[in-house]
Amino acid sequence: MSTLSPVSPAPATGTDLPPERSRPFSRANLAQTVVGGYVPLILATLVVVLPLLWMLLSSFKQPGEIVTTDLKVLPQGLNLDNYRVAMTTVPFGRFFINSLIVTTVGSTVKVILAVLTAYALVFVRFPFKNVIFIVILVALMVPPQVSILPNYILIAGIGGKNTLWGIILPGLGTAFGTFLLRQHFMTLPASILEAAEIDGAGHWRRLWQVVAPVSLPSIATVALVTVVSEWNDYIWPLIITDRPETMTLPVGLTLLQNSEGNGAGWGILMAGAMLVIVPILLVFAALQRYIVAGLTQGSVTG
Amino acid sequence: MTKQLTDRRAATAVTVTPGRRRGRWSARTRRDFIVFLALALPNLALIAVFTYLPLINNIYYSTLDWTLGSASATVVGFDNYINFFTSADAPNVLGTTATFTIVTVGGSMVLGLLVALALNSKVRGTTFARSAVFAPYVLSGVGVGLVWLFIFDPGYGVLSWLLRGLGQQSPQWINDPQLSLVMVIIVYIWKNLGYCAVVYLSGLQSLPKDVMEAASLDGANGFRRFVSMSVPLLSPTTFFLLITTMLSSLQAFDLIRIMTPLGNGTSTLIYEAYLQAFGAYNRAGYSASISVVLFAILLVITVLQVRFVERKVHYS
Numbered sequence: 059m060s061t062l063s064p065v066s067p068a069p070a071t072g073t074d075l076p077p078e079r080s081r082p083f084s085r086a087n088l089a090q091t092v093v094g095g096y097v098p099l100i101l102a103t104l105v106v107v108l109p110l111l112w113m114l115l116s117s118f119k120q121p122g123e124i125v126t127t128d129l130k131v132l133p134q135g136l137n138l139d140n141y142r143v144a145m146t147t148v149p150f151g152r153f154f155i156n157s158l159i160v161t162t163v164g165s166t167v168k169v170i171l172a173v174l175t176a177y178a179l180v181f182v183r184f185p186f187k188n189v190i191f192i193v194i195l196v197a198l199m200v201p202p203q204v205s206i207l208p209n210y211i212l213i214a215g216i217g218g219k220n221t222l223w224g225i226i227l228p229g230l231g232t233a234f235g236t237f238l239l240r241q242h243f244m245t246l247p248a249s250i251l252e253a254a255e256i257d258g259a260g261h262w263r264r265l266w267q268v269v270a271p272v273s274l275p276s277i278a279t280v281a282l283v284t285v286v287s288e289w290n291d292y293i294w295p296l297i298i299t300d301r302p303e304t305m306t307l308p309v310g311l312t313l314l315q316n317s318e319g320n321g322a323g324w325g326i327l328m329a330g331a332m333l334v335i336v337p338i339l340l341v342f343a344a345l346q347r348y349i350v351a352g353l354t355q356g357s358v359t360g
Numbered sequence: 361m362t363k364q365l366t367d368r369r370a371a372t373a374v375t376v377t378p379g380r381r382r383g384r385w386s387a388r389t390r391r392d393f394i395v396f397l398a399l400a401l402p403n404l405a406l407i408a409v410f411t412y413l414p415l416i417n418n419i420y421y422s423t424l425d426w427t428l429g430s431a432s433a434t435v436v437g438f439d440n441y442i443n444f445f446t447s448a449d450a451p452n453v454l455g456t457t458a459t460f461t462i463v464t465v466g467g468s469m470v471l472g473l474l475v476a477l478a479l480n481s482k483v484r485g486t487t488f489a490r491s492a493v494f495a496p497y498v499l500s501g502v503g504v505g506l507v508w509l510f511i512f513d514p515g516y517g518v519l520s521w522l523l524r525g526l527g528q529q530s531p532q533w534i535n536d537p538q539l540s541l542v543m544v545i546i547v548y549i550w551k552n553l554g555y556c557a558v559v560y561l562s563g564l565q566s567l568p569k570d571v572m573e574a575a576s577l578d579g580a581n582g583f584r585r586f587v588s589m590s591v592p593l594l595s596p597t598t599f600f601l602l603i604t605t606m607l608s609s610l611q612a613f614d615l616i617r618i619m620t621p622l623g624n625g626t627s628t629l630i631y632e633a634y635l636q637a638f639g640a641y642n643r644a645g646y647s648a649s650i651s652v653v654l655f656a657i658l659l660v661i662t663v664l665q666v667r668f669v670e671r672k673v674h675y676s
Contacts (some may be wrong), residue, residue: 060669096485098478103489106496112518113507129521166417171403178399183392190404197411199662203611203630204651205414207421207637207644211428212413231406261395290500292614297638308502312618315506324510331503342498351499354559 110335117141117329121322140329145352147317147326149302150333156222160295160306161288164226169281172235177235180243181251191240197233202292210297220304225295229288235280237356242276243269267354275348282345283352289338307334412673415498415655421648428642440649449632453650457628460545461609469601472556475592477586478556480564490561494554501551501614508547509619537625542617544626548612556601564590603665610658629654 115141116124118133144150175194179187209228218224246269254268270277292308299305302313314330317323342349376385422440427435444450475493479486495609496504511517511532520530533543575585611630620626623635629650 064482074407095478095481095483098474099483099485099489102478102557103492105550106492109507109511109550109640110495112511113503116510124516126516129518171406174399175403182396182399183389184396190400190473193404194407195549196405200411200415200657201607201658202411203416203613204655204658205411206634207648207651208417209410210415210637211421211644212409228410231403231408231410233407233411236403261399268664272538286498290498290502290614292502292617293634294498296617307410308500308614310628311500311502311506324513324516327506331506334500335503335507336498338498339495340494343491346494350491350494350558354555354562 087185109116110339113328113331113335116325117332119325121325126324140325141333144329144333146325148310148314149328150307150310150314152303153305153307154333156304157289159222160225160291161285163222164229164288165281165284167226168232168235168284168308169277171230172232172239172280173265173270173277175232175236176243177261177269178238178352181264181269182261194233194236198237202229206297207292209294213298218298220299220301223299225304225306228294230289232284235284238280238352239273239276242273245325246272253302278345279348279352279355282341282348282350285310286338286349372645387463418651418655419649421645422652423669424645424648425644426645428637433645436645439655440646441653442647443651444649449627453627453629453632456541456626457610459541460548460612460628461606463545464548464552464609464612465602465605467545468553468605469598471549473560475553475557476560476564490558494558496551497555499551502618503617504551505547505618508543508550512543534620540620540625545613547615547619548609551615552605552608557604559601560594560597563594567568567593599668603661603668606661607658610661612656612668629657 115131115133118135119130120134120137120139123130123133178184184190185294205228213219213224213228214288218227242344250268250272251264254264259267290308291306295306295309296312299309302310305313311327311330311334314325423435423437424433425436425439435649479490479493511519514530514532514534517530531539533539542560571593572585572589575589580588610628612628612632613630616623616626616628616631617634623631627635633647633650633654635641636643638652
């Protein structure tokens with residue numbers, strides 16, 4: 059707010075006062091900061107945090123604390139019964155391991171493929187590079203949801219139903235990672251590669267000893283965005299698995315929902331939701347800078 | 361960045377020239393050819409098989425009268441499309457898709473802009489608030505859907521308790537098809553508005569400071585500056601968000617599946633395609649035709665985006 063502004067920010071201060079410069083701690087200025095700055099900020103944060111807090115609190119509540127007419131905000135104690143029931147009703151441990159395998163293998167392969175393809179597109183001579191780049195750009199825009207049925211028929215046909223590789227395989231090709239890393243590799247100064255070339259380093263060494271190390275933040279961005287989407291992926295694992303042994307966490311949570319869908323089961327379902335949500339929430343809390351940058355990619359350059 | 365780009369182009373041109381003189385298929389060219397394919401082919405093959413091939417197969421399946429899992433199918437041409445558009449469900453599905461898309465896109469963009477304005481204020485705690493607001497966007501739709509289903513529960517949900525406190529009965533969110541749609545829309549906006557807020561925030565922070573200061577010196581107050589300067593200057597951001605949120609709204613699946621498994625009142629094109637193939641009927645051909653319709657809509661939106669970006673490039 060400019061102090062030169064002829065429009066007083068708080069006209070209600072009274073007419074008898076001479077028009078004065080607003081001081082940092084004047085009452086009008088403080089009121090404005092609180093109403094204009096903190097209130098909307100706190101409101102927005104609460105709208106997001108409260109439902110998640112409710113999930114946490116409810117996951118410790120016994121059926122008697124949930125099926126009741128008077129609301130109890132806090133659970134009676136840190137009772138882990140719901141977690142125990144959730145993990146014995148359905149094989150949650152198995153789901154967790156499956157999700158870990160799918161996310162780790164899927165993300166690792168995707169990131170490696172993205173690095174290799176992006177390097178080839180930027181640093182290796184090839185006659186049809188532009189055509190290939192357009193092929194990747196178009197693939198980036200093809201919505202995965204419309205490919206579900208043909209991919210199901212393909213994967214089920216080669217025996218991939220109810221297998222972990224059947225969950226992982228169709229998602230391995232990566233247009234997003236390739237695109238993002240290619241854009242980054244284009245900005246690298248040519249001089250660092252020339253030095254390596256003069257030293258006699260081949261493409262493989264140039265890639266892993268020069269390009270990859272200086273591009274770590276971009277690679278981390280691609281890796282984290284991939285981890286988040288692999289962990290949360292739902293429609294594909296839902297379709298390709300119908301046996302608990304190969305289900306991932308989100309699909310397993312649907313199974314739990316089917317068996318605990320009555321009022322008394324809410325505490326158990328919230329415990330299940332915690333097991334799906336909290337790992338990603340922790341990753342996000344630790345590395346949110348990369349994740350936000352990767353997911354909002356294109357907004358600034360677009 | 362642009363300078364580095366031109367630098368590297370120039371450098372490439374210099375290193376390329378001696379290679380060219382040795383002839384088109386010199387040993388070095390051939391080696392580069394092989395290196396390129398070795399590095400890029402696995403990824404490109406996967407993209408071809410699991411992204412491009414399904415598009416063609418979908419179109420082919422959509423011409424079949426085919427039950428999923430059955431060994432035989434008959435070619436029926438456009439019958440699946442005709443059946444879909446003349447079915448009693450078509451107006452519902454198309455209407456639900458339109459309502460869901462328009463309200464979620466409009467809602468998350470307007471609320472996102474308001475939250476972005478709050479995040480843009482010069483007070484402490486904006487960094488934390490920014491992360492908190494963005495968090496739902498990265499969380500599992502299944503987990504989030506369950507949490508909100510509990511909140512909306514007419515018997516034991518927080519919302520029903522709050523409404524009882526006001527002397528109201530909780531609406532039947534689950535059984536009433538129209539209220540189901542309202543419920544899913546609210547949760548979808550909750551999950552996605554952080555994305556719009558963060559994108560709008562970066563738009564707001566890249567507004568030219570001198571222009572905004574000049575306007576404020578000219579006596580424009582905060583609201584005036586926002587309406588006649590920020591909003592028009594943010595129009596590229598708005599367009600970008602319009603396209604990206606429209607594309608993701610049209611593909612929304614997780615929340616609908618968890619909160620309303622039967623699709624009662626919430627069956628959008630993508631959900632109808634899922635129900636027809638993987639629900640009770642196993643109508644693969646019919647489902648494929650709905651997917652093709654959805655893909656055509658998504659394609660039109662994407663082409664619009666590409667054309668707009670091209671025009672913007674020409675202006676600058």
